[in-house]
Amino acid sequence: MLAAKRLGALAFAIVLLAAAAWWLRRSGAGTDTATIARDERFAILPPGSPSDFFVPQPVGDPILDKRRPQISHVQIVDLDRDGLPDILVCDVIRSQVTWIRQFPRGTYTEQPVGAAIAAPAHVEATDFDGDGDLDLIVAGLGVLAPSNNRVGSVVVLENTGSERFTNHVIADRIARVADVQPGDLDGDGDIDFAVAGFGYDAGDTSWLENKGGWTFEQHVLLRLSGPINAVVADINRDGHPDILSLVSQEWEEIWAFLNDGRGHFTSQMVWGSSNPDFGSSWMTVLDFDRDGDLDLLYSNGDAFDYAPANSRPWHGVQWLENKGSMQFDFHRLADLPGASSPQAADVDGDGDLDVVVVSAYNNWDDPAAMSLVWLENNGRRQFSMHRIASSPTHLITLAAGDLDGDGTVDLVTGGMHISRPYDRMSRVTVWSNRRPRP
Amino acid sequence: MTKSAIATRVVVATAVVAVAGVAIVYAALQLRKQSALARLPRLPDVAAHSEAVAAHLRERDAAARTDPASVQAVGALCLAYHADLVYDAAERCYALMEELDPAGWQWIYYRALAESARGSDETLTAGMRKVVALAPEFGPAWWRLGEAEFKQRRYDAASEAWRRAASSREPDRTPMPGAPAHLVSVPLSSHAALGLARVALVREDAEGARQILEPLAARAPAFGPAFRLLGESYTRLGRPDDAARVVLHANRQAAYASYADPMVDRLAAESRNSTFLLQQAASTDLIDNAAWKEYLLTRALDFDPMNPAVVYELASHLRSLARNDEALELFHRYARLVPEDYQGLGQIGSCLAELGRFAEAEPYLRGALALVDDAVTHYDLGFVLTRLGRAREGIAEYERALERDPTHVKARTNLAVNLVAMGQVERASRELTRVVAVDPENASARTNLGAVLVQQGQVERAVREFREALRIDPGQVQARTALEALGR
Numbered sequence: 009m010l011a012a013k014r015l016g017a018l019a020f021a022i023v024l025l026a027a028a029a030w031w032l033r034r035s036g037a038g039t040d041t042a043t044i045a046r047d048e049r050f051a052i053l054p055p056g057s058p059s060d061f062f063v064p065q066p067v068g069d070p071i072l073d074k075r076r077p078q079i080s081h082v083q084i085v086d087l088d089r090d091g092l093p094d095i096l097v098c099d100v101i102r103s104q105v106t107w108i109r110q111f112p113r114g115t116y117t118e119q120p121v122g123a124a125i126a127a128p129a130h131v132e133a134t135d136f137d138g139d140g141d142l143d144l145i146v147a148g149l150g151v152l153a154p155s156n157n158r159v160g161s162v163v164v165l166e167n168t169g170s171e172r173f174t175n176h177v178i179a180d181r182i183a184r185v186a187d188v189q190p191g192d193l194d195g196d197g198d199i200d201f202a203v204a205g206f207g208y209d210a211g212d213t214s215w216l217e218n219k220g221g222w223t224f225e226q227h228v229l230l231r232l233s234g235p236i237n238a239v240v241a242d243i244n245r246d247g248h249p250d251i252l253s254l255v256s257q258e259w260e261e262i263w264a265f266l267n268d269g270r271g272h273f274t275s276q277m278v279w280g281s282s283n284p285d286f287g288s289s290w291m292t293v294l295d296f297d298r299d300g301d302l303d304l305l306y307s308n309g310d311a312f313d314y315a316p317a318n319s320r321p322w323h324g325v326q327w328l329e330n331k332g333s334m335q336f337d338f339h340r341l342a343d344l345p346g347a348s349s350p351q352a353a354d355v356d357g358d359g360d361l362d363v364v365v366v367s368a369y370n371n372w373d374d375p376a377a378m379s380l381v382w383l384e385n386n387g388r389r390q391f392s393m394h395r396i397a398s399s400p401t402h403l404i405t406l407a408a409g410d411l412d413g414d415g416t417v418d419l420v421t422g423g424m425h426i427s428r429p430y431d432r433m434s435r436v437t438v439w440s441n442r443r444p445r446p
Numbered sequence: 447m448t449k450s451a452i453a454t455r456v457v458v459a460t461a462v463v464a465v466a467g468v469a470i471v472y473a474a475l476q477l478r479k480q481s482a483l484a485r486l487p488r489l490p491d492v493a494a495h496s497e498a499v500a501a502h503l504r505e506r507d508a509a510a511r512t513d514p515a516s517v518q519a520v521g522a523l524c525l526a527y528h529a530d531l532v533y534d535a536a537e538r539c540y541a542l543m544e545e546l547d548p549a550g551w552q553w554i555y556y557r558a559l560a561e562s563a564r565g566s567d568e569t570l571t572a573g574m575r576k577v578v579a580l581a582p583e584f585g586p587a588w589w590r591l592g593e594a595e596f597k598q599r600r601y602d603a604a605s606e607a608w609r610r611a612a613s614s615r616e617p618d619r620t621p622m623p624g625a626p627a628h629l630v631s632v633p634l635s636s637h638a639a640l641g642l643a644r645v646a647l648v649r650e651d652a653e654g655a656r657q658i659l660e661p662l663a664a665r666a667p668a669f670g671p672a673f674r675l676l677g678e679s680y681t682r683l684g685r686p687d688d689a690a691r692v693v694l695h696a697n698r699q700a701a702y703a704s705y706a707d708p709m710v711d712r713l714a715a716e717s718r719n720s721t722f723l724l725q726q727a728a729s730t731d732l733i734d735n736a737a738w739k740e741y742l743l744t745r746a747l748d749f750d751p752m753n754p755a756v757v758y759e760l761a762s763h764l765r766s767l768a769r770n771d772e773a774l775e776l777f778h779r780y781a782r783l784v785p786e787d788y789q790g791l792g793q794i795g796s797c798l799a800e801l802g803r804f805a806e807a808e809p810y811l812r813g814a815l816a817l818v819d820d821a822v823t824h825y826d827l828g829f830v831l832t833r834l835g836r837a838r839e840g841i842a843e844y845e846r847a848l849e850r851d852p853t854h855v856k857a858r859t860n861l862a863v864n865l866v867a868m869g870q871v872e873r874a875s876r877e878l879t880r881v882v883a884v885d886p887e888n889a890s891a892r893t894n895l896g897a898v899l900v901q902q903g904q905v906e907r908a909v910r911e912f913r914e915a916l917r918i919d920p921g922q923v924q925a926r927t928a929l930e931a932l933g934r
Contacts, residue, residue, distance in 0.1 A: 048565075048566045075819075076818070209699075210693060210696070231677070281567060282562055284702070285729075314729075321531045430787075
């Protein structure tokens with residue numbers, strides 16, 4: 009009897025042990041990758057309700073017949089320093105930088121700035137010649153379509169007074185230029201430029217050393233194709249302006265060029281994706297977590313590579329948290345097809361930084377596909393997405409600022425209509441923030 | 447108690463224990479099934495997907511729910527989610543597969559790919575480390591591990607992984623039923639060598655990179671990225687001429703295409719998602735894999751027949767294969783789907799021109815121009831008008847093309863050729879000089895320029911152009927003949 013009981017107990021124990029082992033094995037499977045993936049998507053909250061407090065208003069020239077808008081960049085700046093923020097525009101189809109002047113408040117009038125520039129991609133305002141007014145620095149692609157031809161240029165539009173501008177081509181016959189940003193990179197007191205030479209298969213990141221008298225010498229920092237942004241910022245907090253380059257194409261990497269203050273750079277990769285089709289589209293450098301160092305707000309949403317130029321479910325927005333010593337942690341903020349031009353701003357006036365993003369490539373046959381969203385920060389850097397608009401479509405560029413002087417963040421967007429459908433087009437749109445302050 | 451009573455009790459007890467054991471095992475299996483069922487990802491809202499994708503997911507989901515502990519059924523569901531780009535469900539599904547099939551490294555591989563698509567290389571690294579531990583003979587996992595380590599700046603680990611990839615055999619790529627072979631244009635070892643060269647360059651070892659890249663370039667002459675990195679190495683080594691030479695070679699190669707991973711091919715065979723299929727088609731080279739590309743595009747069309755982009759891409763592919771009749775039919779279909787898009791009409795016109803039906807082509811091209819005033823269409827119209835014997839109108843169209851795109855090389859070249867025919871040699875010479883300034887590696891433009899220069903009496907300049915044309919393309923018969931005629 010005793011033996012039988014022991015036998016039964018033993019069998020039962022074996023079964024229990026086997027079951028326990030099975031359960032343990034089950035619960036342990038794949039924990040490490042799951043944990044990593046969960047951590048990296050920790051900042052994504054469920055979507056919130058659509059927001060209707062941004063009121064759209066087309067500004068500037070109307071869309072001309074048979075000329076589908078190709079606005080590559082918009083920027084908010086008070087160009088004439090009259091106290092009213094204006095809008096600078098890069099218009100590819102017109103090969104022209106334009107100035108949408110706000111005067112009087114709420115009235116916008118567009119006019120060309122300087123002479124034609126082939127496929128302008130980025131405009132930046134700075135007092136280049138130190139005469140007290142704002143000059144414009146323009147990146148010229150040369151042609152919008154992908155090309156290895158060295159048709160890129162960097163042009164300074166010198167403000168010769170009263171907002172009349174003269175073109176100075178300071179670099180040409182270089183890889184198609186997607187971005188140029190100013191800074192005294194060699195510490196000699198004048199302004200040099202960081203250049204994103206996108207090219208196509210051949211491209212580079214470089215800087216232009218100001219030799220005086222409108223002459224510049226190009227120094228190539230990295231020969232990888234596809235730089236979209238070249239941002240001047242002191243990323244390692246050593247007091248010297250560094251260069252950060254977002255390199256797309258098949259590389260999908262962000263590089264830092266750390267400056268010793270005399271124009272000698274040490275290159276270092278900051279981050280990269282192994283997905284060669286990640287679609288890096290824009291990088292904004294700012295102190296996103298307000299801890300005193302600079303982080304990177306970064307979108308991947310480029311689909312101007314193969315058909316269909318529409319929804320790619322891996323597109324989205326992320327930020328790279330600067331942990332010091334050039335270490336950065338990746339945090340995904342949102343999945344959004346075609347994400348481009350993310351800007352951080354306190355949209356709801358609650359004191360923390362939200363994110364506003366446009367979409368250039370989406371499934372536009374779906375009327376609900378979003379072209380403009382904001383990501384609401386819950387105060388712990390977790391974000392829920394709110395739709396602002398689904399029309400107009402194909403928004404590729406975005407600027408944020410208080411245009412109407414009411415203390416809230418307004419938006420400006422630009423439309424890049426290089427793929428169908430063409431039924432909800434826009435050139436430049438102001439989105440006035442009518443949300444009541446909390 | 448008697449012995450027989452004891453024996454009876456032992457038998458009874460044993461039977462009870464056996465029955466209990468069977469019951470427990472059965473209960474455990476049921477529990478496991480219920481647990482597996484509960485852990486299957488919930489079928490997402492399929493309304494946002496195409497009909498084909500929705501039906502595919504529903505079918506695979508139903509099969510998996512019928513047998514939720516089946517490796518085959520659940521594995522097929524996971525692949526369907528992944529191949530149809532439903533990442534969240536795919537990731538959860540693969541996690542379940544790792545339990546159902548612990549020895550099945552492919553689930554870890556796929557899960558890592560799915561998770562890394564949205565930017566996470568930490569997960570790719572963790573996943574691929576597991577895969578190479580389970581299947582060290584599978585070279586693509588070593589290559590991907592190298593990629594992931596490199597992107598995280600762990601260069602020693604990247605080098606180690608890429609060395610393993612470089613010495614691995616190409617994986618089996620037996621064609622899937624009904625599919626053509628997907629040939630390897632650039633083998634795994636070449637991709638791995640490229641990675642090793644990148645590590646060398648990051649470490650400022652240009653000579654080390656050169657030593658890797660020169661043999662790589664020799665054995666993979668169509669692998670453009672290798673030539674670009676070799677150019678970078680030469681530049682750093684102070685050899686600008688060599689750098690220029692190899693970069694020019696790179697410029698003539700097809701754009702970068704990722705390694706032809708058979709695991710991804712399996713996803714392509716599973717996919718009903720036209721975005722995924724078109725992505726795979728776009729990264730397929732035309733020289734070795736035209737059939738594979740056509741297979742992908744045809745599948746995309748089967749599953750998404752009303753998607754204009756799919757129709758357009760297949761039509762374009764057929765055009766590149768000179769199957770203009772088939773392309774024409776698809777472009778007509780595209781134009782019906784998207785009547786407001788000038789490209790449909792423009793392609794019909796261009797196709798008809800390729801077929802020698804110039805008179806039919808003209809109204810389509812003019813229709814396209816009525817929608818969008820586009821340089822390419824003006825060029826096509828110029829070509830058609832020239833072939834119709836209306837050279838002056840053709841020249842005007844080439845000029846319009848160049849007003850809209852001054853870098854349009856073909857328009858400027860054809861303009862020059864027509865100008866020569868009309869006796870305007872000086873202007874033709876200027877136009878061709880502009881062509882070679884924009885496109886210095888254009889051998890036929892240099893040949894044409896040489897011929898025009900001869901007419902202008904500039905023999906020495908002409909000889910230089912002919913020689914340059916032959917350097918770029920030794921097959922330029924006219925340049926060689928002209929040099930012989932000039933006694934050079």
